[in-house]
Amino acid sequence: AQTVTQSQPEMSVQEAETVTLSCTYDTSESNYYLFWYKQPPSRQMILVIRQEAYKQQNATENRFSVNFQKAAKSFSLKISDSQLGDTAMYFCAFYYLTNSGYALNFGKGTSLLVTP
Amino acid sequence: NAGVTQTPKFRVLKTGQSMTLLCAQDMNHEYMYWYRQDPGMGLRLIHYSVGEGTTAKGEVPDGYNVSRLKKQNFLLGLESAAPSQTSVYFCASSYSFGQLNTGELFFGEGSRLTVL
Numbered sequence: 001a002q003t004v005t006q007s008q009p010e011m012s013v014q015e016a017e018t019v020t021l022s023c024t025y026d027t028s029e030s031n032y033y034l035f036w037y038k039q040p041p042s043r044q045m046i047l048v049i050r051q052e053a054y055k056q057q058n059a060t061e062n063r064f065s066v067n068f069q070k071a072a073k074s075f076s077l078k079i080s081d082s083q084l085g086d087t088a089m090y091f092c093a094f095y096y097l098t099n100s101g102y103a104l105n106f107g108k109g110t111s112l113l114v115t116p
Numbered sequence: 117n118a119g120v121t122q123t124p125k126f127r128v129l130k131t132g133q134s135m136t137l138l139c140a141q142d143m144n145h146e147y148m149y150w151y152r153q154d155p156g157m158g159l160r161l162i163h164y165s166v167g168e169g170t171t172a173k174g175e176v177p178d179g180y181n182v183s184r185l186k187k188q189n190f191l192l193g194l195e196s197a198a199p200s201q202t203s204v205y206f207c208a209s210s211y212s213f214g215q216l217n218t219g220e221l222f223f224g225e226g227s228r229l230t231v232l
Contacts, residue, residue, distance in 0.1 A: 009156070033219040045206065045223035091158055095219040101147065101166030101212075103174065104221055108158040 002027045004094050006107035013082045014115055021077045021110045023092030033095040034068065034075045035104070040088040048090070051075065087114045118142050122207050122224035129197045129231045137192040137227055139207030146212035148190035149174075149221065150182060152203040159206060165190055166212065197231045204228050
Protein backbone atom coordinates (compact mmCIF):
# COMPACT_ATOMS: atom_id res chain seq x y z
CA ALA A 1 0.00 0.00 0.00
CA GLN A 2 1.10 3.54 -0.74
CA THR A 3 0.87 5.23 2.64
CA VAL A 4 1.43 8.86 3.53
CA THR A 5 2.28 9.93 7.08
CA GLN A 6 2.05 13.40 8.53
CA SER A 7 3.36 13.26 12.06
CA GLN A 8 2.34 16.76 13.15
CA PRO A 9 -1.42 17.02 13.74
CA GLU A 10 -1.19 20.71 14.70
CA MET A 11 1.35 23.48 14.33
CA SER A 12 1.46 27.15 15.10
CA VAL A 13 3.65 29.93 13.72
CA GLN A 14 3.81 33.67 14.08
CA GLU A 15 3.17 35.92 11.17
CA ALA A 16 6.28 36.55 9.02
CA GLU A 17 8.07 33.51 10.47
CA THR A 18 9.01 30.30 8.67
CA VAL A 19 7.43 26.92 9.36
CA THR A 20 8.12 23.42 8.04
CA LEU A 21 5.49 20.70 7.76
CA SER A 22 6.70 17.11 7.62
CA CYS A 23 5.56 14.26 5.40
CA THR A 24 6.90 10.77 4.82
CA TYR A 25 5.58 8.14 2.45
CA ASP A 26 6.03 4.48 1.75
CA THR A 27 6.20 3.08 -1.76
CA SER A 28 8.04 0.63 -3.93
CA GLU A 29 7.30 2.68 -7.04
CA SER A 30 10.03 4.66 -8.76
CA ASN A 31 7.83 7.03 -10.75
CA TYR A 32 5.27 9.10 -8.87
CA TYR A 33 4.22 12.61 -7.96
CA LEU A 34 3.95 14.27 -4.59
CA PHE A 35 1.70 17.15 -3.68
CA TRP A 36 0.80 19.52 -0.90
CA TYR A 37 -2.81 20.66 -0.80
CA LYS A 38 -4.23 23.36 1.41
CA GLN A 39 -7.75 23.34 2.84
CA PRO A 40 -8.80 26.64 4.44
CA PRO A 41 -11.93 26.92 6.57
CA SER A 42 -13.94 27.34 3.37
CA ARG A 43 -13.30 23.60 2.82
CA GLN A 44 -12.04 24.16 -0.72
CA MET A 45 -9.03 22.01 -1.67
CA ILE A 46 -6.24 24.12 -3.16
CA LEU A 47 -3.06 22.81 -4.76
CA VAL A 48 -0.01 24.41 -3.14
CA ILE A 49 2.93 22.69 -4.79
CA ARG A 50 3.86 19.61 -6.84
CA GLN A 51 7.04 17.53 -7.11
CA GLU A 52 7.87 14.91 -9.73
CA ALA A 53 9.85 12.04 -8.22
CA TYR A 54 12.27 11.89 -11.14
CA LYS A 55 13.31 15.50 -10.62
CA GLN A 56 16.12 16.08 -8.16
CA GLN A 57 15.50 19.81 -7.94
CA ASN A 58 13.13 20.83 -5.16
CA ALA A 59 9.95 22.56 -6.30
CA THR A 60 9.30 26.19 -5.33
CA GLU A 61 6.16 28.31 -5.63
CA ASN A 62 6.64 31.82 -4.27
CA ARG A 63 6.76 31.48 -0.46
CA PHE A 64 6.28 27.71 -0.58
CA SER A 65 9.10 25.26 -1.17
CA VAL A 66 9.68 21.58 -0.58
CA ASN A 67 12.58 19.48 0.65
CA PHE A 68 12.27 16.24 -1.31
CA GLN A 69 14.50 13.42 -0.10
CA LYS A 70 13.69 10.46 -2.35
CA ALA A 71 15.93 7.93 -0.65
CA ALA A 72 14.49 8.83 2.75
CA LYS A 73 10.95 9.02 1.28
CA SER A 74 10.50 12.42 2.85
CA PHE A 75 8.65 15.42 1.42
CA SER A 76 8.45 18.43 3.73
CA LEU A 77 6.81 21.77 3.00
CA LYS A 78 8.43 25.04 4.03
CA ILE A 79 6.33 28.17 4.25
CA SER A 80 8.35 31.36 4.41
CA ASP A 81 7.08 34.76 5.59
CA SER A 82 3.91 33.16 6.96
CA GLN A 83 0.71 35.11 6.48
CA LEU A 84 -2.61 34.96 8.33
CA GLY A 85 -4.20 33.60 5.16
CA ASP A 86 -1.95 30.54 5.39
CA THR A 87 -4.04 29.28 8.30
CA ALA A 88 -5.48 26.00 7.02
CA MET A 89 -5.24 22.24 7.01
CA TYR A 90 -2.33 21.05 4.89
CA PHE A 91 -2.39 17.63 3.28
CA CYS A 92 0.51 15.78 1.79
CA ALA A 93 -0.53 13.51 -1.07
CA PHE A 94 1.03 10.76 -3.17
CA TYR A 95 -0.01 10.20 -6.79
CA TYR A 96 0.76 6.77 -8.16
CA LEU A 97 -0.18 4.23 -10.81
CA THR A 98 -2.51 1.39 -9.81
CA ASN A 99 -3.79 -1.56 -11.86
CA SER A 100 -6.81 0.61 -12.69
CA GLY A 101 -5.12 3.94 -13.38
CA TYR A 102 -3.75 6.76 -11.29
CA ALA A 103 -4.91 7.44 -7.75
CA LEU A 104 -4.06 10.01 -5.10
CA ASN A 105 -3.58 9.05 -1.44
CA PHE A 106 -3.60 11.69 1.29
CA GLY A 107 -2.01 11.94 4.70
CA LYS A 108 -4.14 12.78 7.72
CA GLY A 109 -3.23 16.44 7.56
CA THR A 110 -1.52 19.11 9.64
CA SER A 111 -3.58 21.97 11.01
CA LEU A 112 -1.53 25.16 10.74
CA LEU A 113 -2.44 28.27 12.70
CA VAL A 114 -0.72 31.55 11.86
CA THR A 115 -0.93 34.05 14.69
CA PRO A 116 -0.40 37.83 14.60
CA ASN B 117 -16.58 27.97 -15.68
CA ALA B 118 -18.31 25.65 -13.20
CA GLY B 119 -15.40 23.19 -12.76
CA VAL B 120 -16.51 20.35 -10.47
CA THR B 121 -20.03 20.57 -9.07
CA GLN B 122 -21.45 18.34 -6.35
CA THR B 123 -25.14 17.85 -5.63
CA PRO B 124 -26.51 18.06 -2.97
CA LYS B 125 -24.32 20.16 -0.70
CA PHE B 126 -26.03 18.96 2.49
CA ARG B 127 -28.21 15.97 3.28
CA VAL B 128 -29.56 14.30 6.39
CA LEU B 129 -30.57 10.66 6.15
CA LYS B 130 -31.99 8.08 8.48
CA THR B 131 -30.24 4.75 8.95
CA GLY B 132 -31.19 2.39 6.17
CA GLN B 133 -32.20 5.05 3.65
CA SER B 134 -30.55 5.26 0.27
CA MET B 135 -29.26 8.25 -1.64
CA THR B 136 -27.05 9.27 -4.53
CA LEU B 137 -24.45 12.01 -4.69
CA LEU B 138 -23.90 13.49 -8.11
CA CYS B 139 -20.62 14.88 -9.34
CA ALA B 140 -20.43 16.77 -12.61
CA GLN B 141 -17.35 18.22 -14.30
CA ASP B 142 -17.14 20.39 -17.39
CA MET B 143 -13.38 20.15 -18.05
CA ASN B 144 -13.49 17.01 -20.21
CA HIS B 145 -11.44 15.13 -17.63
CA GLU B 146 -11.00 11.38 -17.98
CA TYR B 147 -10.38 10.66 -14.32
CA MET B 148 -12.89 11.17 -11.53
CA TYR B 149 -12.64 10.35 -7.83
CA TRP B 150 -14.80 10.17 -4.71
CA TYR B 151 -13.22 10.81 -1.30
CA ARG B 152 -14.60 11.03 2.19
CA GLN B 153 -13.14 13.34 4.83
CA ASP B 154 -13.45 12.62 8.52
CA PRO B 155 -11.81 14.53 11.40
CA GLY B 156 -8.27 13.33 11.99
CA MET B 157 -8.41 10.93 9.04
CA GLY B 158 -7.59 13.14 6.08
CA LEU B 159 -9.20 12.31 2.75
CA ARG B 160 -9.71 8.64 1.98
CA LEU B 161 -10.38 7.35 -1.51
CA ILE B 162 -13.69 5.52 -1.90
CA HIS B 163 -13.93 4.76 -5.63
CA TYR B 164 -12.49 6.21 -8.77
CA SER B 165 -12.93 6.04 -12.52
CA VAL B 166 -10.39 6.35 -15.30
CA GLY B 167 -12.93 6.79 -18.05
CA GLU B 168 -16.55 6.50 -19.08
CA GLY B 169 -17.94 3.09 -18.14
CA THR B 170 -15.06 2.19 -15.80
CA THR B 171 -14.84 2.17 -12.01
CA ALA B 172 -12.32 0.95 -9.46
CA LYS B 173 -12.23 0.52 -5.70
CA GLY B 174 -10.19 2.77 -3.49
CA GLU B 175 -9.18 2.46 0.14
CA VAL B 176 -12.68 2.46 1.73
CA PRO B 177 -15.21 1.17 -0.85
CA ASP B 178 -17.51 -0.88 1.40
CA GLY B 179 -21.07 0.38 1.62
CA TYR B 180 -20.78 2.50 -1.53
CA ASN B 181 -21.42 1.96 -5.20
CA VAL B 182 -20.53 4.17 -8.14
CA SER B 183 -21.37 4.58 -11.79
CA ARG B 184 -19.79 6.52 -14.65
CA LEU B 185 -22.33 6.26 -17.47
CA LYS B 186 -21.32 9.62 -18.92
CA LYS B 187 -17.83 11.06 -19.03
CA GLN B 188 -18.83 14.22 -17.24
CA ASN B 189 -20.74 12.57 -14.37
CA PHE B 190 -19.67 10.32 -11.52
CA LEU B 191 -22.37 9.09 -9.14
CA LEU B 192 -21.79 7.83 -5.61
CA GLY B 193 -24.56 5.73 -4.11
CA LEU B 194 -25.34 4.63 -0.59
CA GLU B 195 -27.80 1.73 -0.72
CA SER B 196 -28.44 1.46 3.02
CA ALA B 197 -26.95 4.38 4.90
CA ALA B 198 -25.25 3.81 8.25
CA PRO B 199 -24.15 6.35 10.90
CA SER B 200 -20.53 5.43 10.09
CA GLN B 201 -21.07 7.02 6.69
CA THR B 202 -21.61 10.44 8.23
CA SER B 203 -18.87 12.44 6.57
CA VAL B 204 -17.97 15.17 4.11
CA TYR B 205 -17.70 13.76 0.61
CA PHE B 206 -15.46 15.28 -2.04
CA CYS B 207 -15.49 14.63 -5.74
CA ALA B 208 -12.45 15.41 -7.84
CA SER B 209 -11.40 15.09 -11.47
CA SER B 210 -8.21 15.22 -13.49
CA TYR B 211 -6.80 14.67 -16.95
CA SER B 212 -5.61 11.19 -17.88
CA PHE B 213 -1.91 10.67 -17.64
CA GLY B 214 -0.11 12.17 -20.58
CA GLN B 215 0.80 15.53 -21.95
CA LEU B 216 -1.86 17.45 -20.10
CA ASN B 217 -1.69 15.59 -16.86
CA THR B 218 0.24 17.30 -14.11
CA GLY B 219 -1.38 15.04 -11.56
CA GLU B 220 -3.42 17.92 -10.16
CA LEU B 221 -6.91 17.04 -9.02
CA PHE B 222 -9.68 19.59 -9.26
CA PHE B 223 -12.07 19.32 -6.34
CA GLY B 224 -15.70 20.10 -5.78
CA GLU B 225 -16.82 22.02 -2.71
CA GLY B 226 -17.83 18.95 -0.77
CA SER B 227 -21.13 17.45 0.36
CA ARG B 228 -21.90 17.07 4.04
CA LEU B 229 -23.90 13.93 4.76
CA THR B 230 -25.34 13.12 8.17
CA VAL B 231 -26.85 9.70 8.89
CA LEU B 232 -29.00 9.55 12.02
